[in-house]
Amino acid sequence: MVTRDLNPHMRRELIRTLRRSLPAAAILHDPEALRAYECDGLSAYRELPMLVVLPETVEQVRAVLAACSERGIPVVARGAGTGLSGGALPNADGVLLSLAKLNRILEIDEHNRIARVQPGVRNLAISEAVAPLGLYYAPDPSSQIACSIGGNVAENAGGIHCLKYGLTVHNIQALTFLTPDGRLLAVGGGAPDSPGYDLLALLTGSEGLLGIIVEIVVKLLPRPERAQVALAAFDDAEKAGAAVAAIIAAGIVPAGLEMMDNLAIRAAEEYVHAGYPVDAAAILLCELDGMNEEVSEQILQVRRILTQCGAASVRTAQDERERLLFWAGRKAAFPAVGRLAPDYYCMDGTIPRRNLARVLVRISEMSASAGLRVANVFHAGDGNLHPLILYDASRPGDLERAEQLGARILELCVEVGGTITGEHGVGVEKIDQMCLQFSAPALTQFHALKHAFDPQGLLNPGKAIPTLRRCAEYGAMHVHGGKLHFPEIERF
Amino acid sequence: MVTRDLNPHMRRELIRTLRRSLPAAAILHDPEALRAYECDGLSAYRELPMLVVLPETVEQVRAVLAACSERGIPVVARGAGTGLSGGALPNADGVLLSLAKLNRILEIDEHNRIARVQPGVRNLAISEAVAPLGLYYAPDPSSQIACSIGGNVAENAGGIHCLKYGLTVHNIQALTFLTPDGRLLAVGGGAPDSPGYDLLALLTGSEGLLGIIVEIVVKLLPRPERAQVALAAFDDAEKAGAAVAAIIAAGIVPAGLEMMDNLAIRAAEEYVHAGYPVDAAAILLCELDGMNEEVSEQILQVRRILTQCGAASVRTAQDERERLLFWAGRKAAFPAVGRLAPDYYCMDGTIPRRNLARVLVRISEMSASAGLRVANVFHAGDGNLHPLILYDASRPGDLERAEQLGARILELCVEVGGTITGEHGVGVEKIDQMCLQFSAPALTQFHALKHAFDPQGLLNPGKAIPTLRRCAEYGAMHVHGGKLHFPEIERF
Numbered sequence: 001m002v003t004r005d006l007n008p009h010m011r012r013e014l015i016r017t018l019r020r021s022l023p024a025a026a027i028l029h030d031p032e033a034l035r036a037y038e039c040d041g042l043s044a045y046r047e048l049p050m051l052v053v054l055p056e057t058v059e060q061v062r063a064v065l066a067a068c069s070e071r072g073i074p075v076v077a078r079g080a081g082t083g084l085s086g087g088a089l090p091n092a093d094g095v096l097l098s099l100a101k102l103n104r105i106l107e108i109d110e111h112n113r114i115a116r117v118q119p120g121v122r123n124l125a126i127s128e129a130v131a132p133l134g135l136y137y138a139p140d141p142s143s144q145i146a147c148s149i150g151g152n153v154a155e156n157a158g159g160i161h162c163l164k165y166g167l168t169v170h171n172i173q174a175l176t177f178l179t180p181d182g183r184l185l186a187v188g189g190g191a192p193d194s195p196g197y198d199l200l201a202l203l204t205g206s207e208g209l210l211g212i213i214v215e216i217v218v219k220l221l222p223r224p225e226r227a228q229v230a231l232a233a234f235d236d237a238e239k240a241g242a243a244v245a246a247i248i249a250a251g252i253v254p255a256g257l258e259m260m261d262n263l264a265i266r267a268a269e270e271y272v273h274a275g276y277p278v279d280a281a282a283i284l285l286c287e288l289d290g291m292n293e294e295v296s297e298q299i300l301q302v303r304r305i306l307t308q309c310g311a312a313s314v315r316t317a318q319d320e321r322e323r324l325l326f327w328a329g330r331k332a333a334f335p336a337v338g339r340l341a342p343d344y345y346c347m348d349g350t351i352p353r354r355n356l357a358r359v360l361v362r363i364s365e366m367s368a369s370a371g372l373r374v375a376n377v378f379h380a381g382d383g384n385l386h387p388l389i390l391y392d393a394s395r396p397g398d399l400e401r402a403e404q405l406g407a408r409i410l411e412l413c414v415e416v417g418g419t420i421t422g423e424h425g426v427g428v429e430k431i432d433q434m435c436l437q438f439s440a441p442a443l444t445q446f447h448a449l450k451h452a453f454d455p456q457g458l459l460n461p462g463k464a465i466p467t468l469r470r471c472a473e474y475g476a477m478h479v480h481g482g483k484l485h486f487p488e489i490e491r492f
Numbered sequence: 493m494v495t496r497d498l499n500p501h502m503r504r505e506l507i508r509t510l511r512r513s514l515p516a517a518a519i520l521h522d523p524e525a526l527r528a529y530e531c532d533g534l535s536a537y538r539e540l541p542m543l544v545v546l547p548e549t550v551e552q553v554r555a556v557l558a559a560c561s562e563r564g565i566p567v568v569a570r571g572a573g574t575g576l577s578g579g580a581l582p583n584a585d586g587v588l589l590s591l592a593k594l595n596r597i598l599e600i601d602e603h604n605r606i607a608r609v610q611p612g613v614r615n616l617a618i619s620e621a622v623a624p625l626g627l628y629y630a631p632d633p634s635s636q637i638a639c640s641i642g643g644n645v646a647e648n649a650g651g652i653h654c655l656k657y658g659l660t661v662h663n664i665q666a667l668t669f670l671t672p673d674g675r676l677l678a679v680g681g682g683a684p685d686s687p688g689y690d691l692l693a694l695l696t697g698s699e700g701l702l703g704i705i706v707e708i709v710v711k712l713l714p715r716p717e718r719a720q721v722a723l724a725a726f727d728d729a730e731k732a733g734a735a736v737a738a739i740i741a742a743g744i745v746p747a748g749l750e751m752m753d754n755l756a757i758r759a760a761e762e763y764v765h766a767g768y769p770v771d772a773a774a775i776l777l778c779e780l781d782g783m784n785e786e787v788s789e790q791i792l793q794v795r796r797i798l799t800q801c802g803a804a805s806v807r808t809a810q811d812e813r814e815r816l817l818f819w820a821g822r823k824a825a826f827p828a829v830g831r832l833a834p835d836y837y838c839m840d841g842t843i844p845r846r847n848l849a850r851v852l853v854r855i856s857e858m859s860a861s862a863g864l865r866v867a868n869v870f871h872a873g874d875g876n877l878h879p880l881i882l883y884d885a886s887r888p889g890d891l892e893r894a895e896q897l898g899a900r901i902l903e904l905c906v907e908v909g910g911t912i913t914g915e916h917g918v919g920v921e922k923i924d925q926m927c928l929q930f931s932a933p934a935l936t937q938f939h940a941l942k943h944a945f946d947p948q949g950l951l952n953p954g955k956a957i958p959t960l961r962r963c964a965e966y967g968a969m970h971v972h973g974g975k976l977h978f979p980e981i982e983r984f
Contacts, residue, residue: 111737111846156690169690170662183933195913195922195929196957197702197941198648198661201693210689222743245603251714294786354603421687430687437687441675445945449689452940465688 119150571643611642
């Protein structure tokens with residue numbers, strides 16, 4: 001296969017310019033080398049970039065941006081490439097800017113419980129580095145072994161523990177980023193509030209559209225004295241949904257509150273032998289952490305609530321080994337479900353907690369009518385769904401059916417008052433559903449905001465925020481379907 | 493005194509236009525009526541607006557914005573007018589838009605623990621309305637009896653309990669706001685994360701410069717089962733500062749952790765007889781809340797730490813009456829200190845917690861050399877200082893000296909790695925210090941962002957974000973002083 005060299009002259013000239021600032025090994029243009037960057041975790045979308053650059057210093061990143069900015073060349077930033085919405089999908093006529101080599105932990109400040117890190121540092125590497133101090137970094141996306149903190153910030157990543165400890169935005173304190181024209185801006189600070197507009201929150205989750213993040217100050221937390229988990233089995237998912245609501249209503253904030261349906265339970269059990277009840281319609285995993293006595297008291301309270309809500313059985317992990325085993329099943333759920341079919345498509349939407357049971361029923365109906373199995377794994381405490389759609393890409397039409405089913409599920413999320421992404425971002429995957437989520441005036445405001453940071457529109461073009469034209473077409477399509485409409489003002 | 497009628501024709505014409513959409517009683521133009529709006533809580537700055545409008549519906553707000561937008565007339569939004577940085581100071585040639593009559597609680601959703609309210613609703617009125625459900629709204633600025641939730645959002649207000657429960661931005665879930673050209677945008681949502689740029693965080697704390705907030709969805713929390721407070725006396729402020737750090741380092745998150753110096757202690761004790769030790773150099777008030785056993789365990793741990801850090805005495809409130817009394821002293825600290833001199837000026841800066849003792853010493857030196865007494869009241873857990881500068885406005889030069897001393901204190905905050913505002917906002921008061929806090933590229937980005945929301949620059953002009961020209965002048969002034977400089981890149 002050959003590289004599609006859209007503009008060979010521009011490409012050669014850009015390489016010459018970049019070589020003045022970057023070592024030759026930091027500029028990849030060989031098609032085989034580019035291949036490794038053609039997609040992120042959403043492998044259904046692939047594109048070879050014109051060039052890949054791997055700068056090792058902030059000054060080199062600035063040089064890349066300056067060169068691209070002068071020439072009007074798009075730049076797509078990439079962390080570890082574990083994203084699930086195609087946010088790091090390259091542009092064929094653009095530069096893929098890998099931040100993987102900016103991977104140093106610059107400072108650990110035990111006293112103020114912060115660490116200053118470069119964007120390419122792996123999420124788990126932070127917790128490992130500060131473990132001797134009894135500290136850790138709380139957000140734990142399931143890819144945390146591999147994913148980079150810069151990517152976490154770009155996507156505002158979550159994880160099992162974000163119910164209690166918040167998303168990435170709640171666990172970072174400051175950012176340094178480069179604007180496309182090479183200005184280095186520092187935002188956020190040492191205080192809970194900062195004067196000026198909240199650019200820290202604005203950049204977080206902006207999916208690489210507003211600036212290139214080159215340094216991050218993360219907050220560190222003391223490791224809780226103790227963690228304990230309860231595993232409850234239910235013979236019907238509605239009861240499990242009611243239990244979730246009851247736990248939250250009791251004023252308990254679990255460290256994690258996860259739900260799996262029967263297909264996910266069986267897949268996980270076969271894969272890791274976590275001791276799950278394979279006949280249950282749904283299980284809940286409820287983790288409590290904190291000081292010893294606090295956890296003891298809360299676990300009793302949670303057991304009581306689970307039983308009152310009709311759990312068929314409630315087990316508490318007998319020891320740390322069993323606690324980790326209970327979680328191993330949940331954490332392996334995606335690959336476990338992946339063994340049930342040649343391919344699977346992981347969705348990510350949110351719904352108000354009270355609608356959990358109702359949405360599960362609708363998904364099951366949609367699944368039947370599409371002829372595709374769906375396994376459900378939820379961050380139930382947050383109302384964050386991860387339906388896993390099983391399909392076979394080698395069967396004609398299956399991928400399209402899976403994508404359509406995924407889109408319908410997201411539309412259902414919006415319909416019941418939820419959102420089209422809980423933690424995976426919009427990327428290319430959900431850009432059409434943004435038209436359902438947001439009104440035309442809101443999208444217009446998003447474009448104006450983008451323009452204020454990136455007037456040339458060079459950073460990650462075509463991602464995250466759809467054009468109004470695209471929405472008009474998408475909206476029109478759905479009006480024909482007779483159910484959804486393009487919302488003038490959409491509360492979400 | 494007469495109104496300065498800068499453009500009587502425009503004013504008459506605007507009134508005629510507004511009368512088509514607003515009841516006559518909602519448009520104030522009589523100088524005596526305007527007088528009540530000439531300042532907010534920062535009464536050193538006063539200005540009569542051209543007009544005051546008091547719309548009662550969102551449609552009326554939209555009509556006001558449309559009329560002003562068409563004519564290029566500035567609009568300053570105002571909640572309850574309790575702000576302390578002059579954020580609601582009127583423009584002489586502009587409209588003062590009071591949101592006081594948009595004061596309805598629209599919906600209380602017990603199940604999802606949210607309330608949908610209009611911006612003019614008082615902070616405390618929300619907690620009162622949901623008290624029968626065992627819920628409350630956490631942020632508690634000391635003006636909470638009077639201040640409005642809209643103003644809280646505009647300033648990202650804090651309070652004693654924000655150490656544990658977060659600032660306003662962490663306690664709201666959605667916003668609806670009007671752009672100056674009358675578009676109604678809904679931002680935020682029911683999920684922890686939202687797709688698209690985080691306009692919810694961006695609008696919060698934007699001091700009325702980006703849009704007019706017309707509806708807010710606030711989060712409600714269950715009332716903690718129990719609260720208990722420890723009062724520790726120290727013979728030197730440095731030990732108190734070390735105790736603050738030690739409590740936080742132990743992994744305890746107090747509901748409140750407040751510090752007062754000797755002058756503040758004596759003033760409060762004389763005023764409310766809270767039982768404070770009047771000879772102490774500093775006291776700490778450390779409140780724990782949560783479930784019964786958790787609080788019992790933590791209060792023991794806190795007492796141990798306070799003693800280890802050299803507290804001369806540690807008392808725990810014997811009952812709820814005494815707990816409230818301990819807090820009554822702290823809550824009355826501002827008016828209590830106010831009795832020590834004809835006037836006082838309340839500052840608001842933040843510093844890294846570790847610098848507490850050092851900053852106290854510096855403030856005391858500055859106070860001596862300025863010949864003005866300073867009482868110190870801190871949200872110590874956050875490193876948020878509230879130095880109260882005592883002066884006598886009737887004594888020539890005293891106000892200027894107080895303002896200069898205040899500015900020096902804010903500069904000191906920036907110097908030690910802190911910020912120029914913890915929770916009161918920038919407004920007109922601290923606009924020059926923004927030049928110390930932010931680099932020219934950052935301010936340029938702020939202006940670009942403002943332009944994306946308010947291209948005509950009509951919303952609250954002259955507040956919060958200084959022009960680069962103003963900073964150049966301010967910076968030059970300081971270069972002459974030989975100590976501070978206009979920072980090219982300022983980490984904060």
